[in-house]
Amino acid sequence: MESFVQSVVSGVLTGSLYAMIAVGLTIVFGVMRIINLAHGEMVMLGMFGAYWSYTLLGLDPFLSIVVWAPVMFAAGMLIHRFLLKKIIPKGELNTLLYTAGLSLLIANLALFFWTGDYRTLNLGYAVMPARPFGIAVPIPLAIAFFMAIAISTSLYFLLTQSDVGRAIRATAQNPESAALMGVNVQRIQMITFGLGTALAAAGGVLLVPSLYLFPTVGEVLIVKCFVIVVLGGLGSVPGAIAGGILLGLVESLGAVYVSVAYKDTIGFVLFLLVLLFRPAGLFGVGRS
Amino acid sequence: MALLEVSQLRKDFGGLRAVSDLSFQLKRGEILGLIGPNGAGKTTVFNVITGFLPPTSGRLLLEDESLVGLKPHAVVKKGIARTFQIVKPFRNLSVLENVTLAAFLHEPNRSRAEAKAKATLDRVQLCGKAKANAADLTLSEQKLLEIARALATDPKILFLDEPMSGLNPTEVEVSCELVRRIRQDGITVILIEHHMKAIMNISDRVIVLHHGVKIADGTPQAVVQNRDVITAYLGERAA
Amino acid sequence: MTRLLAAAGILVLLAAPLLTNNSFYQHLMIMVLFWTLLGASWNLLGGYGGQVSFGHAAFLGIGAYVTMIFYLSLGLSPWLGMLAGGIIGALFALPIGLICFRLRGPYFSLATLAVAEIVRLVALNWEQLTAGPMGLLITTLPPISFGGMAINWESKLPFYYLAVALALFAMGLTYLVSRSRLGAYLLAVREDIDCAEAAGIDTVRTRVVALALSAFIVGLAGGFYSLYFRYVDPDAVFAISLSVEMVFIAVVGGLATTPGPIVGALVLVTIAEIFRERFQAGHLIFYGLFMMVVIRYMPEGIWGRLRLLLGRQG
Numbered sequence: 029m030e031s032f033v034q035s036v037v038s039g040v041l042t043g044s045l046y047a048m049i050a051v052g053l054t055i056v057f058g059v060m061r062i063i064n065l066a067h068g069e070m071v072m073l074g075m076f077g078a079y080w081s082y083t084l085l086g087l088d089p090f091l092s093i094v095v096w097a098p099v100m101f102a103a104g105m106l107i108h109r110f111l112l113k114k115i116i117p118k119g120e121l122n123t124l125l126y127t128a129g130l131s132l133l134i135a136n137l138a139l140f141f142w143t144g145d146y147r148t149l150n151l152g153y154a155v156m157p158a159r160p161f162g163i164a165v166p167i168p169l170a171i172a173f174f175m176a177i178a179i180s181t182s183l184y185f186l187l188t189q190s191d192v193g194r195a196i197r198a199t200a201q202n203p204e205s206a207a208l209m210g211v212n213v214q215r216i217q218m219i220t221f222g223l224g225t226a227l228a229a230a231g232g233v234l235l236v237p238s239l240y241l242f243p244t245v246g247e248v249l250i251v252k253c254f255v256i257v258v259l260g261g262l263g264s265v266p267g268a269i270a271g272g273i274l275l276g277l278v279e280s281l282g283a284v285y286v287s288v289a290y291k292d293t294i295g296f297v298l299f300l301l302v303l304l305f306r307p308a309g310l311f312g313v314g315r316s
Numbered sequence: 317m318a319l320l321e322v323s324q325l326r327k328d329f330g331g332l333r334a335v336s337d338l339s340f341q342l343k344r345g346e347i348l349g350l351i352g353p354n355g356a357g358k359t360t361v362f363n364v365i366t367g368f369l370p371p372t373s374g375r376l377l378l379e380d381e382s383l384v385g386l387k388p389h390a391v392v393k394k395g396i397a398r399t400f401q402i403v404k405p406f407r408n409l410s411v412l413e414n415v416t417l418a419a420f421l422h423e424p425n426r427s428r429a430e431a432k433a434k435a436t437l438d439r440v441q442l443c444g445k446a447k448a449n450a451a452d453l454t455l456s457e458q459k460l461l462e463i464a465r466a467l468a469t470d471p472k473i474l475f476l477d478e479p480m481s482g483l484n485p486t487e488v489e490v491s492c493e494l495v496r497r498i499r500q501d502g503i504t505v506i507l508i509e510h511h512m513k514a515i516m517n518i519s520d521r522v523i524v525l526h527h528g529v530k531i532a533d534g535t536p537q538a539v540v541q542n543r544d545v546i547t548a549y550l551g552e553r554a555a
Numbered sequence: 556m557t558r559l560l561a562a563a564g565i566l567v568l569l570a571a572p573l574l575t576n577n578s579f580y581q582h583l584m585i586m587v588l589f590w591t592l593l594g595a596s597w598n599l600l601g602g603y604g605g606q607v608s609f610g611h612a613a614f615l616g617i618g619a620y621v622t623m624i625f626y627l628s629l630g631l632s633p634w635l636g637m638l639a640g641g642i643i644g645a646l647f648a649l650p651i652g653l654i655c656f657r658l659r660g661p662y663f664s665l666a667t668l669a670v671a672e673i674v675r676l677v678a679l680n681w682e683q684l685t686a687g688p689m690g691l692l693i694t695t696l697p698p699i700s701f702g703g704m705a706i707n708w709e710s711k712l713p714f715y716y717l718a719v720a721l722a723l724f725a726m727g728l729t730y731l732v733s734r735s736r737l738g739a740y741l742l743a744v745r746e747d748i749d750c751a752e753a754a755g756i757d758t759v760r761t762r763v764v765a766l767a768l769s770a771f772i773v774g775l776a777g778g779f780y781s782l783y784f785r786y787v788d789p790d791a792v793f794a795i796s797l798s799v800e801m802v803f804i805a806v807v808g809g810l811a812t813t814p815g816p817i818v819g820a821l822v823l824v825t826i827a828e829i830f831r832e833r834f835q836a837g838h839l840i841f842y843g844l845f846m847m848v849v850i851r852y853m854p855e856g857i858w859g860r861l862r863l864l865l866g867r868q869g
Contacts, residue, residue, distance in 0.1 A: 129845075135843075251668065307662070
């Protein structure tokens with residue numbers, strides 16, 4: 029029983045971070061109908077950003093989010109403006125291949141400059157886990173969890189309450205009608221891509237104290253992201269959040285009750301089953 | 317024996333009944349017109365019979381063999397070919413290649429399949445464009461190309477979904493002539509069409525669908541005088 | 556003209572080892588041919604059929620492990636093992652195809668990625684069969700004689716000619732398929748699946764057959780890999796990056812063309828291997844860069860563009 033509660037807690041904590049990254053992927057899909065294969069590299073850049081600002085400047089990684097999220101937001105807008113905008117009209121497969129190229133380029137530039145070494149970031153206050161009710165909770169994961177909730181809540185308000193948010197949702201539903209209603213679809217796509225990139229990077233920043241970082245870490249994370257967004261329904265924000273937490277739980281419970289070796293396999297099998305039998309996602313809210 | 321027998325065909329989309337207990341027979345060698353206001357379920361009937369959508373219930377028999385559960389390509393192999401309402405040629409391939417692909421169905425050898433494709437293009441009078449890219453054809457030529465592609469599979473029945481929409485009067489005349497010639501070649505034709513003059517002109521028999529229900533079935537002359545048909549098209553007052 | 560070009564190309568391939576004894580260049584040429592082989596087989600399904608698989612590493616790994624395991628535990632000659640690797644790869648492709656081809660476009664791509672990851676994780680964890688992350692090692696290769704000559708597998712030369720033979724086989728097969736009914740059907744599938752069905756084409760069978768053919772060649776390539784490097788582990792032969800590199804070589808060289816893969820491999824592998832020789836990490840920078848440039852400015856690929864410039868079909 030204790031190990032069950034323990035697994036649920038760590039599953040939810042990790043899952044919330046997956047969820048935040050996956051939300052970035054899913055809003056980009058929702059608005060632009062593209063699957064951004066370079067999304068994992070955006071997470072990786074966020075991780076390295078936090079790592080360097082801590083190592084070189086001593087900036088606490090959790091604080092550094094106020095630097096890296098806006099920087100990556102701008103970077104995402106620029107990537108859309110100068111790279112993707114011309115590619116998207118060429119069709120979804122071309123866009124998929126293009127973002128695959130972008131992904132490989134960024135990962136390998138990172139390898140070139142930072143080498144393939146595995147690094148860790150050790151925080152002084154994060155050595156011992158907190159033990160509320162006898163359950164071990166790693167402090168960095170707990171902080172990240174609460175920050176992820178705060179970020180997701182602000183995103184929710186941004187999407188539902190602001191003009192930009194409404195325009196984003198309108199474009200996701202129907203770009204032609206949105207354009208007819210006076211929405212500048214190109215601008216909204218650019219903002220959305222910036223937002224998606226910023227969310228990925230923020231996820232990276234929050235993950236860095238809890239995960240090894242290396243230039244090709246994005247490859248592992250993007251694959252998890254696909255699983256999550258497909259589980260939740262491509263294009264659905266609540267779906268991605270639920271899918272993220274579900275995957276976190278599947279991984280942590282799978283490790284205890286199935287096998288450590290095959291815990292990742294469960295996620296993929298689930299992924300295939302959902303793709304085949306419930307292409308709109310487990311909760312039936314996405315579009316396929 | 318009817319060539320094609322449709323009985324109690326039903327198709328639901330979620331809670332919406334698109335086709336409701338439709339039954340009709342298609343006799344060998346006839347030209348049957350399928351008409352009805354927009355949203356009457358005509359294209360859905362085509363999609364179900366040609367295997368693009370599974371029926372909710374009902375029977376489909378081609379020469380006493382069931383078509384239910386067959387994939388579209390298997391339906392084609394049984395002898396039912398179709399065209400699409402919105403033309404869908406293989407845009408990046410040549411006109412000849414478009415038709416050759418279909419001719420391959422019964423002729424695995426490339427040069428013989430190409431010869432057959434050329435002959436088929438001749439039948440629709442598109443031979444002069446064999447080398448052109450399908451995307452570069454005019455709309456009426458693309459419609460002819462689709463018909464040629466369907467003919468190249470040696471169908472017993474040809475399903476034409478609005479072959480005349482968007483054509484000018486001369487092209488409509490050419491198209492009518494083509495449909496008659498196809499029937500003379502022994503192919504049974506069923507077509508959806510909104511061009512009333514054309515359909516009255518070439519059909520032996522007309523079926524009218526309204527909200528997925530068959531409301532009339534008879535000669536063109538009988539159907540246009542049917543009270544339900546007039547109501548369906550023009551509303552209560554006009555009838 | 557096309558034949559002349561092809562003959563000249565083959566002659567150059569056969570004569571190339573006479574130019575150098577440098578083992579780096581020999582290795583480079585072998586790698587170019589190895590990737591030509593992979594690019595060509597991916598091109599069959601991805602280029603002609605428009606089905607972008609991100610999971611071909613699964614077949615490479617299966618071919619490599621089958622060859623290794625048959626040799627190490629059953630004593631089967633690795634040359635037969637290579638063939639067995641191809642065949643088992645193709646057999647694996649059948650259920651994979653039947654599952655994944657229910658999906659279209661990017662969804663198909665994601666599904667293949669997931670399948671390949673599942674296969675990798677199984678290889679990593681099924682330790683009785685694969686020795687898990689430790690990998691398998693061949694210490695000696697049995698000698699064979701060819702036309703009375705004993706072949707010395709310690710040198711790179713026999714591998715070079717084996718690679719030439721395999722790459723030519725893959726390109727020849729691509730050429731034959733492109734002229735056949737299967738090739739025509741694949742083009743139809745790439746253009747529009749509904750329309751292809753309406754033309755009487757069994758689109759699922761067409762794609763599954765193409766995938767199986769493609770998997771067969773990739774399986775052979777896996778066997779070649781295991782013999783050339785004499786060592787396999789799951790990260791070496793099942794990595795996602797391998798699947799991605801195959802895609803890049805086929806796309807950069809020119810989709811749905813016979814010479815495309817060799818052009819793509821020549822450009823990308825050469826740059827990458829020289830880069831790797833000079834710097835330790837990041838040798839795939841140019842893969843990414845070329846991919847982006849090709850998609851943006853010449854979606855028909857390098858060979859496709861050359862062909863347009865020369866103004867003829869080939």
